[in-house]
Amino acid sequence: MALPIVSGVVAEVPRAFVAPAGLLVTADRPARFTSASGGDDGPTSTVRQTLGLDTTGQEGAGVTVALVDTGVADVPDLAGRLEHVDLTGTGVGDGYGHGTFLAGLLAGSGAASGGRYQGVAPAARVLDVKVAAADGTTSLSLVLRGLQEVAKRSRTEPIKVVNLSLASGSPLPYQVDPLDQALRVLWHQGITVVVAAGNDGPQPGTIDAPGNDPTLITVGGVDENGTAAHADDSIASWSGRGPTSQGLAKPDLAAPGAHLVGLRSEGSVIDAAHPQSRVGDRYFRGSGTSMAAAVASGAVANLLSRRTNLTPAQVKGLLISTAYQAAALTAERGAGAGGLDLAGALAERGLGSAAGSQRPSTSPAPGDPKLWAAVSAAFARGDRDAAAAAWDDLSPAARSWAARSWANLDPVARSWAARSWAARSWAGADAQSSEWAARSWAARSWAGEDWTARSWAARSWAGDDWAARSWAGDDWAARSWAADDWAARSWAATWR
Known part of the structure; x- marks a missing residue:
């Protein structure tokens, strides 16, 4: 299958295949979405207020956000604003529950809660690009196909934002990693790309592809500690920290990601495993940098709805330059430029610029x-x-x-x-x-x-040991959804 977005193809080749001169061969590999494990019974987030928005609103009109994830269920909070693309062959819907949750944070109308659990851009449209099976598993090639679909549709649809809350575990430098490359192509086509910092924190050096890319907007997770005030905000312990393996200071900034209420995909894997995290009949509570990235994507949609001519670099520059500061929101603690202040970005009339904000070391x-x-x-x-x-x-x-x-x-x-x-x-x-x-x-x-x-x-991408332990085997199911290990490594959300 051709993948023009990375000037490549997906093909099966023998293990002994010798690539012709000039051809880079990258093994297909499982990819994991960045959510954390267990239920979530912490305080409910006040995310809209923390970002400086009114309790309810109609932000994001005219903008489509591509959510490349596990699928999105048809629920009342997204009625009339949801388009499905299924690349798995399993049909539309969300058997896992992750993508639906993020769609609520991003663009939920709050219709099923009287506006109480409204997303950041409740008038935005969502392009649901389903790249994962019902158990949440996906692969590099499937995600690349999803990004290729976004690139194709962007020619005729107002797709201005891509959210990818996924950690690939790639050891490749960002310059040659296919996932990073594909996302940069979308960025240079005028689509702002938001990715998660991952849940491997709090140790340094816990961000990998695509959060390691200096071009993209990498988002860490803020714990609001139950209030909309900024002074008591801190970086969640699980939020991934830089520097990257190539010495880049990441994440770029941080957004609310702890104890958020998103949409419930009824009967999904997450829903069945964590009934204690249900909030009424339609909603669900969770934490992770997946959630923080979705909040940031909603903020970008909100900003682009107001200022339609901003480039991705200008969007990034505005978010970084207007980020708020707090005692526990420092670059050293994993906050990057600080906390996402959408009201500040909306009020800023200048043109942002991210030039030089995350360059490799020049030593x-x-x-x-x-x-x-x-x-x-x-x-x-x-x-x-x-x-x-x-x-x-x-x-x-x-x-x-x-x-x-x-x-x-x-x-x-x-x-x-x-x-x-x-x-x-x-x-x-x-x-x-x-x-x-x-x-x-x-x-x-x-x-x-x-x-x-x-x-x-032998170990990481092509070996049986990694696939059996981390994605395909019973051990993965037992460890990854029941224990904190999944929270740190996979879809960057937690459900306790």
Whole structure:
């Protein structure tokens, strides 16, 4: 199947398949949505008031938000504003319950609660792009198909926002990760992309793709502590923290994500597993950066409904520059620029700019600058042998730095790496060059510890052990929905 959004295809190939020169092959992998486990009996969020909105309203008119998730059930709070796209072949609806919950936070009208549980953009339309089975499982290729569908429909529909509350677990640099690439394509087409920071907090370095991408809006989770006042707000313990593996400061900002009331998908996996989290007949309570991302997506829809000509970079810049501060909402604690202040962003008449807000570190590469210049020069003139020799001349510390921070290399070298490092472009007839490309760059130097041989193929993406434990086996079901482990790793929401 063709995937123009990443200039690629989805295909089944033998395990021993050798990619032609210039072709990057990425293993399909399970992807997990960022919600946390257990029921949620904490205080009810005052999310609209925290964002500076009236208790009820009709915000978001004229904007469609694409929710790439587990599906959305047809419920009264979304009546007349919901369009379905099923890419799973299982039919429309939400057998899992995650997507429906987020749709309520984003655009629920509050019709079934007299307006009490209204979303952030209750007049916005929702494009339900279903990419997960009834048990919540999905994969990289299925999510990419969903994003491709968004790209196609955006040509004729007013899709201005994409919400993807998912953590892929990818070890690839954001520059070459297919999921990051696809989301950046949508961003550059004028669609603001909002992603979750994930629920692996509170330790540093707990954000992965696509939250690791400097272009996209990555959202952490605020605990409002039961009030609409900002002074007592804090970052929830489960909210993912930066820096990313490439040294980026993430998330960009934080939004309410704790003890929120969203829409219930009756009879779904979540609904059946956590009856204590039901709020009346139509609603459900949960926490996580999935929820925070949905709140932020509603805020973006609200903003774009008022200021239709804003670019994604300007939207991001406005949200970052108007974020509110609190004693416990600091970058060091995982809040990025601070808490989302939608009223402040709506009142700001200038044009925001996110330029430079989340750039890779510009610290120089370790080692002799002349040796790095030799590596770059060899790349530029296409001399495989010289590149291999120059690489070998670098110190172990310098090669390790390249594994972590390759975005700081000379642009020519970086461009070459993005196209070719995993695709055997440097593997020619010369045995020395082939061996260098296969061992020193892809397997040893880019990940530090034989990433290709052990961490990717054997353990993380293609291996039976990961699939059996984390997604397909009974152990996953027992651990992931009954214990906090799922809260930290998967759909970034909690239901206790």
